[in-house]
Amino acid sequence: MPITDSTKKQIAQQRRLFFKICFNCGAKNPIGGTRCRKCRGSQMRLKNRTLGAKK
Numbered sequence: 505m506p507i508t509d510s511t512k513k514q515i516a517q518q519r520r521l522f523f524k525i526c527f528n529c530g531a532k533n534p535i536g537g538t539r540c541r542k543c544r545g546s547q548m549r550l551k552n553r554t555l556g557a558k559k
């Protein structure tokens with residue numbers, strides 16, 4: 505079902521794209537976090553993509 509509401513679509517895209525991936529365990533972490541919530545590692549890469557990019 506396509507999302508027609510542009511605001512909801514924007515939120516959904518941000519939820520899907522704006523997070524950090526832990527280098528150690530690959531866990532998804534919040535964008536504002538500095539440490540992995542799973543293994544407490546501090547090495548995390550940013551998963552930031554341009555909006556609108558279709559997977």
Ligand SMILES: [Zn+2]
Nearest residue numbers: 526529540543
């Ligand atoms: Zn981790």
